[in-house]
Amino acid sequence: MERRDFLKKSGRALALAAITGSTGFYFHNRTTTTAAGSVIEMPRFEVARNPDLPGLALARHENPIEAFRKSLDAIGGIGRFIEPGERVTIKPNVGWDRTPEQAANTNPLLVGEMVRQCLAAGADDVIVSDITCNDARRTFIRSGIKDEAERAGARVLLAADDDFLQADLNGELLTTWPVLKYFIETDKFINMPIVKQHSLSSCTIAMKNLYGILGGRRNQLHQRIDQSIVDLAAFVRPTLTVVDATRVLMRGGPQGGSLADVNIENSVLCATDQVAADSRGVEFLGLRGEMVGHIVLAEKSGLGRIDYRQAGYKEIV
Numbered sequence: 001m002e003r004r005d006f007l008k009k010s011g012r013a014l015a016l017a018a019i020t021g022s023t024g025f026y027f028h029n030r031t032t033t034t035a036a037g038s039v040i041e042m043p044r045f046e047v048a049r050n051p052d053l054p055g056l057a058l059a060r061h062e063n064p065i066e067a068f069r070k071s072l073d074a075i076g077g078i079g080r081f082i083e084p085g086e087r088v089t090i091k092p093n094v095g096w097d098r099t100p101e102q103a104a105n106t107n108p109l110l111v112g113e114m115v116r117q118c119l120a121a122g123a124d125d126v127i128v129s130d131i132t133c134n135d136a137r138r139t140f141i142r143s144g145i146k147d148e149a150e151r152a153g154a155r156v157l158l159a160a161d162d163d164f165l166q167a168d169l170n171g172e173l174l175t176t177w178p179v180l181k182y183f184i185e186t187d188k189f190i191n192m193p194i195v196k197q198h199s200l201s202s203c204t205i206a207m208k209n210l211y212g213i214l215g216g217r218r219n220q221l222h223q224r225i226d227q228s229i230v231d232l233a234a235f236v237r238p239t240l241t242v243v244d245a246t247r248v249l250m251r252g253g254p255q256g257g258s259l260a261d262v263n264i265e266n267s268v269l270c271a272t273d274q275v276a277a278d279s280r281g282v283e284f285l286g287l288r289g290e291m292v293g294h295i296v297l298a299e300k301s302g303l304g305r306i307d308y309r310q311a312g313y314k315e316i317v
Helices: 003-020 064-074 108-120 136-142 145-152 206-213 218-236 274-285 293-300
Strands: 056-060 087-092 125-129 155-157 164-168 176-180 188-192 194-198 202-204 240-249 262-271 313-316
Touching (some): 056 064, 056 274, 064 108, 064 240, 064 262, 064 313, 087 108, 136 145, 145 155, 188 206, 194 274, 202 206, 202 274, 206 218, 206 274, 206 293, 240 274, 274 293
Parallel strands (some): 056 313, 087 125, 087 188, 194 240
Antiparallel strands (some): 164 176, 194 202, 240 262
């Protein structure tokens, strides 16, 4: 979907919300913090490396919240990542008008728990946002993410026309590009992808999920998709990556639809190394990191390790 189509649909949703008061979404005050035409740089969101802690932890449990808690605790717990008074922006995959069972979007239970963890750590404000491929209002509702995030205490924000800032991505392919301001005007950035097969990039996990912060004509980036993914991963460098592998879309990605294409894996990964997270995550699809172009390119670019065991790996059953 092109940005202008998305914004038209989001505008209609906003108008409907104003009339009916029924959607429950929060919206911004329609002001921006940079002058029109100016170009900003991305803040640094990473936490300091701790050699005593793994860079990646995977936990399995039939209860996804329990799997998430065990994985997070294994890499240092929420207190390592969130400090009192901070604003936190959470970026799940909310791309498609699908139910949680269809595994096209991040498990809403995990998003809700992430919000609760951040607030318990003292975060002053927690925002959940994404730029969807299908209708934004319907997608956030049908995915279950709107309800779970708001119930946990987050603000769910949809994009409007003046919510984009021109950012210098300083990439080989991605240079100056419009970025949704909630992912820039924040103290911490948490990336929450789901593991899915993807028709163009073999997989969409952590690094590919970052496409959802971009406005503009994103379809142009598909011509050199591996480089664009790596440019974006170098630009963002999240505070924390939480990979949803509770349900894995094995075929028909990224949109999915058939439950026959979904494997139940009951796994959650927490990582400070997004390359290692993708390399371990892609194994759920029957692949290896060395087989996926953007994962190989990301390691060559110094963004992390394909050999996730070298990054420090812990598995909790």
